[in-house]
Amino acid sequence: MRGVSRASLAGLEEQLSAAGITSASAATRLGDELFAVVGLLDTEHGLRRALSDPGKPAAEKGAVTASLLHGRVTGPTEALVAAAAESRWATSGDMVDALEELAIEAMVLAADADDGLDELEDGLFRFGRVIAGQPDLRAALADPSLPADRKQGLLDALLSGKVAPVTLRLISQIVAHPRGRQLAVALDMCASIAARRREQLIAVVRTAVALSAAQRRQLADALAASYGRRIHLNVLIDPSVMGGISVRIGDELIDGTVASRLAAVRRKLAG
Numbered sequence: 001m002r003g004v005s006r007a008s009l010a011g012l013e014e015q016l017s018a019a020g021i022t023s024a025s026a027a028t029r030l031g032d033e034l035f036a037v038v039g040l041l042d043t044e045h046g047l048r049r050a051l052s053d054p055g056k057p058a059a060e061k062g063a064v065t066a067s068l069l070h071g072r073v074t075g076p077t078e079a080l081v082a083a084a085a086e087s088r089w090a091t092s093g094d095m096v097d098a099l100e101e102l103a104i105e106a107m108v109l110a111a112d113a114d115d116g117l118d119e120l121e122d123g124l125f126r127f128g129r130v131i132a133g134q135p136d137l138r139a140a141l142a143d144p145s146l147p148a149d150r151k152q153g154l155l156d157a158l159l160s161g162k163v164a165p166v167t168l169r170l171i172s173q174i175v176a177h178p179r180g181r182q183l184a185v186a187l188d189m190c191a192s193i194a195a196r197r198r199e200q201l202i203a204v205v206r207t208a209v210a211l212s213a214a215q216r217r218q219l220a221d222a223l224a225a226s227y228g229r230r231i232h233l234n235v236l237i238d239p240s241v242m243g244g245i246s247v248r249i250g251d252e253l254i255d256g257t258v259a260s261r262l263a264a265v266r267r268k269l270a271g
Contacts, residue, residue, distance in 0.1 A: 004090055008088055009098040009101065016109075021106075024113040024114045026074075028106070028166060030074065030109075031109075051095065053092075065085045084099055116166065119163070123159075124171070124190055128188070141175050142178065142183060152175075155172055170190060206241050207246075243258035
């Protein structure tokens with residue numbers, strides 16, 4: 001999303017912040033309602049084009065939104081969707097993408113209200129590792145012919161009681177409405193939005209042995225001092241690294257593993 005669409009999304013995010021939603025229940029309901037609107041606009045293409053048409057007056061599009069949603073959703077949801085319709089977008093798809101991001105941000109707000117941002121990020125990361133290692137499960141959750149209730153049953157059996165309710169709710173939403181994305185990509189997007197909520201970076205750490213709480217804290221502090229941002233650690237136990245650790249933040253890799261040093265030696269010998 002670029003240009004005018006990015007500016008419009010920024011305005012909607014400011015409106016969400018200014019709404020002053022502080023309770024987990026209110027934020028969760030907002031997220032659920034926004035996801036429902038996204039689902040509606042993804043199926044009703046004519047409505048989506050009408051609400052994002054730059055040639056129509058903003059007031060007219062706002063009135064259409066009010067007639068569609070008033071009394072069916074809460075006030076904050078109606079206000080955000082109306083503001084989205086009244087904003088300018090490079091494409092109609094950008095408007096729906098923006099509403100989806102707001103829905104995810106609302107779920108993040110719900111986690112934050114319960115002091116559960118770490119738990120949300122950890123839950124998203126762990127579920128991502130599960131589907132990466134279980135191709136049959138990944139295929140089932142992505143299968144458009146599998147009924148929604150069957151997919152929800154799989155998620156409940158796998159995650160209920162093991163992740164926070166808001167984490168399960170968010171994962172359920174993105175599984176039910178993948179919007180053409182692979183599940184791993186959608187999970188990464190959710191994790192990035194959660195990290196952005198408190199302006200922190202996500203570091204994926206690979207190590208041969210588990211890190212103690214003190215070691216994790218020291219590593220996070222050292223990375224934070226280097227990057228000037230708070231760091232959330234997602235730690236993977238990977239025996240193939242043999243010793244040391246590797247850290248990936250975005251596209252940057254800091255590799256201090258024995259395996260990488262041995263590989264470098266082998267390359268030199270081969271040369």
